[in-house]
Amino acid sequence: MAYIHTNSRWRFFDDSDISFTHIPKCSGTSFIIEMKPKYSHQNCYHAMRNHAINTMNVVFLRSPRKHVKSQFSECYYDSWGKTVTKNTNFPRTDNVTNDYYTWIDHFILQQKENIKGHEASFRCQDPRDTMARHLSCLWAPKPKANHALDPPPDYDEAVVNLYDADFVGLTDFYHESICMIRYRRERELPAGCTCEDNLETITHAHITHGVPQEQDTSRMPKHVQQKVDALVKIDTKLFLVALDRFIYDLEEVEQSSNAKILCDRSRLKLLHEEYQEI
Numbered sequence: 245m246a247y248i249h250t251n252s253r254w255r256f257f258d259d260s261d262i263s264f265t266h267i268p269k270c271s272g273t274s275f276i277i278e279m280k281p282k283y284s285h286q287n288c289y290h291a292m293r294n295h296a297i298n299t300m301n302v303v304f305l306r307s308p309r310k311h312v313k314s315q316f317s318e319c320y321y322d323s324w325g326k327t328v329t330k331n332t333n334f335p336r337t338d339n340v341t342n343d344y345y346t347w348i349d350h351f352i353l354q355q356k357e358n359i360k361g362h363e364a365s366f367r368c369q370d371p372r373d374t375m376a377r378h379l380s381c382l383w384a385p386k387p388k389a390n391h392a393l394d395p396p397p398d399y400d401e402a403v404v405n406l407y408d409a410d411f412v413g414l415t416d417f418y419h420e421s422i423c424m425i426r427y428r429r430e431r432e433l434p435a436g437c438t439c440e441d442n443l444e445t446i447t448h449a450h451i452t453h454g455v456p457q458e459q460d461t462s463r464m465p466k467h468v469q470q471k472v473d474a475l476v477k478i479d480t481k482l483f484l485v486a487l488d489r490f491i492y493d494l495e496e497v498e499q500s501s502n503a504k505i506l507c508d509r510s511r512l513k514l515l516h517e518e519y520q521e522i
Contacts, residue, residue: 251407251408251409251410253298253410254410256428256496256500257428257429257431258300258410258428258429259429259430260298260299260300261281261282261283261296261298261299261300262279262280262281262282262283262284262299262300262302263281263282263283263284263292263293263295263296263299263300263301263302264276264279264281264283264284264285264292264302264303265284265285265287265288265289265292265293265301265302265303265378265379265409266284266285266286266287267286267303267304267305267306267374267375267378268286268315268318268369268374268390269306269311269314269315269318269369269374270304270305270306270311270375270415271304271306271413271415271418272284272286272304274418274448275302275304275413275422278422278448279302279422279425279426281302282296282299283295283296283299285385286378286388286389286390287378287383287384287385287388287389288378288379288380288381288382288383288384288389289301289303289378289379289380289405289409290380290381290382290383290405291382291383291384291385293405293408300410300411300429301408301409301410301411302409302410302411302412302413302425303378303379303406303409303411303412303413304412304413304414304415304421305375305412305413305414305415305482305483305486306375306414306415306416306483307414307415307416307483307515307518307519308375308472308473308476308479308480308483308519309469309472309473309476309518310415310416311371311374311375311415311476311479312348312371312472312475312476313344315368315369315371315374316344316347316369316371318368318369319334319347319366319368319369320336320340320343320344325368325369328366328367328368329366329367329368332363332366332367333366334347334366334368335347335350345468348468348471348472348475349471351365351370351371351372351475352471352474352475354370354372354392355372355474355475360391360392360393360394361387361391361392362387362391364391364392365390365391365392369390370390370391370392371475371476372392372397372475372476373396373397373475373476373477373478373479374390374476374479375402375479375482375483376397376398376399376402376478376479376482377389377392377393377396377397379397379401379402379405379406379482380397380398380399380401380402380405381393381395381397397478399478399481399482402478402482403482403485406482406485406486406489407489411424411425411428411493412486412489412490412493413425413490414486414487414490416511416515417490417506417511418448419437419446419448420494420505420506421490422448423437423446423497423505424493424494424497424505427497427500427501428497432501433501433503433505434446437503437505438501438503438504438505439503439504439505439506439507440503440504473522480519480522483519484516484519484520487512487515487516487519490512491512494506
């Protein structure tokens, strides 16, 4: 396993206050409702870590292709997204699929011309390496780090902070992530967290922001998928590191609790294969 703990403050059982770096569209609102962090903001990890000393620093990541689609969907369907994109050129017709493709093309052009800022993202979300941006920038309260910033995302710095975080969850494994962090904070697994339990005995917060269930991103035309991948080259590399860390942390929790939490390991393999091929 490539991942090792590099944070000298890290401890397995940790019930200190949570400081949560909220990367948009990575289950942040659901996590905030469920785990009630003392500090949370859509700011840079560096700023959140240094704002609150002696806290449990938490961040969630998400598979990049689904993350991009979810960012578009919030701007398209959510009442907040409709409000902030009003009177901009955000693509909004009666064909959501074509609007998504137009939105992707917009950011391909912005990337080529190195245009940044909240106007470049229709005052909503900018999908260009969003996760690496939050994990490598220093301070971005206004504009928030959900808009592209200068300097651009730094992969090496993002990995350093990914290793530094006290807990890294994955939206793709939200149930397992919540079970893992609750075990580390409460020293026991909640009912519904093991493969032998009735999973219906645990209920998670699930905030959709009015967004319909995400479509299967693998069904997009290949040329569109290639454009999406071009917008998240750094995030793709970062997500693979996050997957390694997740597996490492999962095995630690399962060994400590003497229980199996992730029932279908093939999901991890499929995600690895999907993003290693890019």
